[in-house]
Amino acid sequence: MNQIDSRNIERYQDGEVDSDELFDELEQELEDTGLQQKYREQRIDQLSHEIQSLKHAEVSGVVSVTREADLIAIMSQNFNSNVVVFFYRENFQTCLQMDLILEMLAERHYTSVKYYKIDVLSCPFLVTKLKIKVLPCVLVYQNGVERDRLVGFEKLGIYEDTSSAKDLILKNFESRLYHCGVINRTLTKLRVAVKKPDYDDDDDDDELDI
Numbered sequence: 001m002n003q004i005d006s007r008n009i010e011r012y013q014d015g016e017v018d019s020d021e022l023f024d025e026l027e028q029e030l031e032d033t034g035l036q037q038k039y040r041e042q043r044i045d046q047l048s049h050e051i052q053s054l055k056h057a058e059v060s061g062v063v064s065v066t067r068e069a070d071l072i073a074i075m076s077q078n079f080n081s082n083v084v085v086f087f088y089r090e091n092f093q094t095c096l097q098m099d100l101i102l103e104m105l106a107e108r109h110y111t112s113v114k115y116y117k118i119d120v121l122s123c124p125f126l127v128t129k130l131k132i133k134v135l136p137c138v139l140v141y142q143n144g145v146e147r148d149r150l151v152g153f154e155k156l157g158i159y160e161d162t163s164s165a166k167d168l169i170l171k172n173f174e175s176r177l178y179h180c181g182v183i184n185r186t187l188t189k190l191r192v193a194v195k196k197p198d199y200d201d202d203d204d205d206d207e208l209d210i
Helices: 003-013 019-033 037-060 068-077 093-108 124-129 163-179
Strands: 062-064 082-088 113-119 137-142 145-151
Touching: 003 019, 003 037, 019 037, 062 093, 068 082, 068 113, 068 124, 082 093, 093 113, 093 163, 145 163
Parallel strands: 062 113, 082 113
Antiparallel strands: 082 137, 137 145
16 A cells, blocks of 8 residues: 555544545546556445455454453454454453553554454463463454564553553554564554653553462
C-alpha cells in the first residue's frame, strides 16, 4: 500500500470521510493520472479489501476465551496468522488497563492480527508451559512463533488515564508490532509531546502466584 492510500485509510478511520467519499476520490485521482486500467483496478480492489477488513475488525475486537482447550485449538487453527494473546486476571488493575489498550488497538486496525484474551486461572497448563510469572502478559505470534512478549507496561510506558499517555502507549505498542512484521503501518499520532518514562521505576505490575 502506498503512502497516499495509507493516509486515506487513516482519514477513514478518523471519521474524516466515509467509504463512498473515499472511493469517489480514488476514482477521480485515477482518472486524472490516466493510469492503466489494470493498475486502477488493483488500487480499487486493495482499498476495498482494507475497508472491509477494518469494518470486520471494528466488530471483532479482542475475543475472550474461557477454556484452555479452546485457546490451544484457536492457536492451532491460526498457525499461519498473526495472533496476539493476552493473559490476565480480572481483578488486577494493570490487566484492566492493558485490556483497554488492546481494545483500542483492535479498533484502530488490525486487519492482519487476531486478538484473544484468557484468564490465567482458566489455563494453568499454558501458564506453566509459557513461563508466565507476571501479569498482564501479552504474547505476539507470527506463523506459530513467538515474536514478542510484553510483561506489564515496562516496554510500553507508564499508564495514566490521560489521552496523551494512552497515545504514547499505543504508539509504542504499534511500533513493536510493526517491527515484528505483524502490521504494515502505524496509525496512532501523539496529541502532545510526552517524555518517554524511565522504565526502571515501573514496578507496579502484578505478580502471579503460581
